[in-house]
Amino acid sequence: MSAVSDRRLLLVHAHPDDESSQSPATMARYLSEGAQVTLVTCTLGELGEILVPDWAHFTPAELGQHRLGEVSVAMGAVGVTDHVFLGGVGRYHDSGMVRDDEGRVLAPASLPANAFWSADLLEASDQLVEVIRDRRPQVLITYDPHGNYGHPDHIQAHRVAMYATLLAASPSHRPDLGEPWQISRVLWNSHNTELWTQGYAIAKERGIDLWPDIEGEPEPGRFGPDPARIVAVVETSPWLDVCRAALDAHRSQVDPADPFWQFYRIVQELPGAGEAYQLGFGIPFPDTGSLADDVFAGLGV
Numbered sequence: 001m002s003a004v005s006d007r008r009l010l011l012v013h014a015h016p017d018d019e020s021s022q023s024p025a026t027m028a029r030y031l032s033e034g035a036q037v038t039l040v041t042c043t044l045g046e047l048g049e050i051l052v053p054d055w056a057h058f059t060p061a062e063l064g065q066h067r068l069g070e071v072s073v074a075m076g077a078v079g080v081t082d083h084v085f086l087g088g089v090g091r092y093h094d095s096g097m098v099r100d101d102e103g104r105v106l107a108p109a110s111l112p113a114n115a116f117w118s119a120d121l122l123e124a125s126d127q128l129v130e131v132i133r134d135r136r137p138q139v140l141i142t143y144d145p146h147g148n149y150g151h152p153d154h155i156q157a158h159r160v161a162m163y164a165t166l167l168a169a170s171p172s173h174r175p176d177l178g179e180p181w182q183i184s185r186v187l188w189n190s191h192n193t194e195l196w197t198q199g200y201a202i203a204k205e206r207g208i209d210l211w212p213d214i215e216g217e218p219e220p221g222r223f224g225p226d227p228a229r230i231v232a233v234v235e236t237s238p239w240l241d242v243c244r245a246a247l248d249a250h251r252s253q254v255d256p257a258d259p260f261w262q263f264y265r266i267v268q269e270l271p272g273a274g275e276a277y278q279l280g281f282g283i284p285f286p287d288t289g290s291l292a293d294d295v296f297a298g299l300g301v
């Protein structure tokens with residue numbers, strides 16, 4: 001389809017691969033409908049865990065360069081041509097993460113130089129303000145306040161996206177960064193909690209030992225937010241091949257044989273599977289009695 005749409009979508013992700021695990025179908029769908037889709041990635045993912053033994057010797061800087069290539073292949077598969085690194089390639093370094101005794105994700109005590117977690121929030125947000133005022137998206141997609149599972153770079157991406165949304169709209173803020181622009185709606189990508197529960201049961205039947213430490217059924221809430229908070233779902237099924245190609249491009253981070261990614265594929269193939277969103281800011285979806293299937297619904301574009 002040619003570019004016949006005035007719809008403009010901006011996605012803010014922390015590391016290369018997050019866009020391909022969270023929102024590939026959403027990006028592919030809106031590109032196919034002629035919308036403008038812009039991806040902002042905040043770091044190069046230099047501290048990701050390397051899953052391919054041949055690449056285990058990579059230094060963080062080498063891994064960052066390698067992942068630049070991976071995300072480029074992934075975006076080629078999805079069709080995204082407007083891809084920006086926040087502040088320029090390598091401006092912010094992956095902060096890394098650690099887990100406490102209870103498995104909770106935390107920022108490491110010792111952060112690398114230029115870690116995104118220690119970025120000046122105003123400076124980082126202004127870099128996004130410039131992108132927002134230039135691209136003028138109606139809808140922005142990013143993480144929830146907990147960064148979905150607590151990774152410090154995801155939390156920081158959320159903060160930067162939310163702060164920049166407010167700053168970009170204010171005529172008194174940094175007029176040198178462009179004309180003010182009000183984003184109409186911010187969505188937080190989310191786990192589809194009910195589908196994850198179904199997928200967990202199927203994985204277990206197939207002998208995929210997802211979390212060997214869990215005895216019996218996982219407790220309610222294990223898989224993410226209350227499903228009642230999900231307001232929109234973009235269906236995955238028309239875009240399954242694209243989703244797979246995008247994720248497979250991130251080979252340093254994604255091992256298809258790993259139980260988690262096997263589970264992820266099971267969930268992706270379930271009837272009704274889709275990329276789920278919560279409303280983070282702005283105009284609610286029209287009240288139709290069911291979940292919205294279009295992230296722009298009710299915005300008049």
Ligand SMILES: [Zn+2]
Nearest residue numbers: 014015018151
């Ligand atoms: Zn990430």
